[in-house]
Amino acid sequence: MPHKLALIGFGTVGQGFAEILIEKNDILREEEGIDLSVVAISDQMKGSIYHPDGLNLQLALETIRNTGTLNDYPDTPGLIRGWNSFETIENSNADTIVEITYTDVQTGQPAIEHCRRAFQRGKHVVTSNKGPVALAYQELSALAKERGVQWGIEGTVMSGTPALRMPRVSLAGSEIKEIRGILNGTSNYILTRMEEGLTYEEALQIAQELGYAEADPTSDVEGYDAVYKVLILARIVMDESLTCQQVVRKGISRLSPADLQKASQEGKRWKMLAEIKKEKEGLRAFVSPVKLPLEDPLAGISGAANAITYVSDLMGPVTLIGSGAGRRETGFSLLIDLINMERGNL
CATH class of the missing domain: 3.30.360.10 (Dihydrodipicolinate Reductase; domain 2)
Structure with a gap:
């Protein structure tokens, strides 16, 4: 069964992560037995698409590069458009929410609420967003434990460098x-x-x-x-x-x-x-x-x-x-959390 992901945010890091998935998916299947499938992408500025059977990531990247919006992603049977981030978290069939929105270090929002809603729905979260960990770690980690889900946060300090x-x-x-x-x-x-x-x-x-x-x-x-x-x-x-x-x-x-x-x-x-x-x-x-x-x-x-x-x-x-930043380096931090989640080592 594919491990289904919903990307909340599709800026520099989200697109870097998508590139890594395209590049590494065959190796992950062969060497780790991991099949990662992105079923949803929701970005406040670029639009939102969801398909329960998975999206074509290469096509999503090309659409963004050519037009700057996911609204031009081609129609396919079963495709749903227009969900906001919370609708995507709550209504998609994603197993794990990849929270990579802009970090508001003053409030931690909306990332804190994204994590909270995901855990309440019994979904795992991986994130490179500092806000939820710096400002709401105790509450969110307790909620994740209560709901029996995992929270990957490696990328919040030094990107893909394993500082945590x-x-x-x-x-x-x-x-x-x-x-x-x-x-x-x-x-x-x-x-x-x-x-x-x-x-x-x-x-x-x-x-x-x-x-x-x-x-x-x-x-x-x-x-x-x-x-x-x-x-x-x-x-x-x-x-x-x-x-x-x-x-x-x-x-x-x-x-x-x-x-x-x-x-x-x-x-x-x-x-x-x-x-x-x-x-x-x-x-x-x-x-x-x-x-x-x-x-x-x-x-x-x-x-x-x-x-x-x-x-x-x-x-x-x-x-x-x-490295403490970078699209591929931060994308890698998300991937390594997902791999360790599958291994039971998160």
């Missing part, structure tokens, strides 16, 4: 005492270019031209994006809750090339660092520019790359480096 699976699986049995990371590629790219002598404004402009930074870069450069990843790491890896207000936050916009040059002369390098540390009073957490000594593994992370160091009682520091 590694400590939970490979470092199981050890106590994680500290987490330090470069969790935002945009700010890291800007700092890398500023080291070359560019001003903050010049580096930001290039980052925007390359697609690393949004037109409004506030979430990235002022640390809000990394704060929500800190909340997720605290909850998932350290099993403790933090609020946004408990994370000390400072952005990079006030740094100058002179600041970076001075650090270089001191044998150090500025990095936008996220840190969580266990102390007697509880967790201490911050997101802020920090001057790191060059021998620190995180100091050598350049460009838009991400990295995270876990400090445990049995292994000491273990550093994981990889």
Whole structure:
């Protein structure tokens, strides 16, 4: 029986995920015994299509590329158009909802409600959306457990790089005492270019031209994006809750090339660092520019790359480096959650 998926959101990540499914489906069937079938796609801007027997993903991608809307997807017997995201979740025959809508880090909506409705209907969820995990993990995980369904969230911190699976699986049995990371590629790219002598404004402009930074870069450069990843790491890896207000936050916009040059002369390098540390009073957490000594593994992370160091009682520091964003990288995070769901390892 095919594992039936409904994609809620069909932007960059959704289309990247669809491309991966087309590319890997034969291998998944042959090597993993997994047959993934997309039965529904619902996107607020691009339209909605559903067929209980499955959609032609290649045709859906071509339709979007040619016309920008799913409304031009060819009619076939049994095809249903026009369902909104909640109708798709509640009325489709999908086993798993792939929630990949835009992340509203202030409210977590509508993604939180998407997950809630899916769990209430007895459907699994995989998502790369930070909002539900950062803001409603306790409620949603309890609801998923109550309804006997699974929730895949690997892509919420470092895209397809296994920043959550590694400590939970490979470092199981050890106590994680500290987490330090470069969790935002945009700010890291800007700092890398500023080291070359560019001003903050010049580096930001290039980052925007390359697609690393949004037109409004506030979430990235002022640390809000990394704060929500800190909340997720605290909850998932350290099993403790933090609020946004408990994370000390400072952005990079006030740094100058002179600041970076001075650090270089001191044998150090500025990095936008996220840190969580266990102390007697509880967790201490911050997101802020920090001057790191060059021998620190995180100091050598350049460009838009991400990295995270876990400090445990049995292994000491273990550093994981990889991509923290990207259409295929984030699409891969969704695929690996689905594979582990099928294996019973999620």
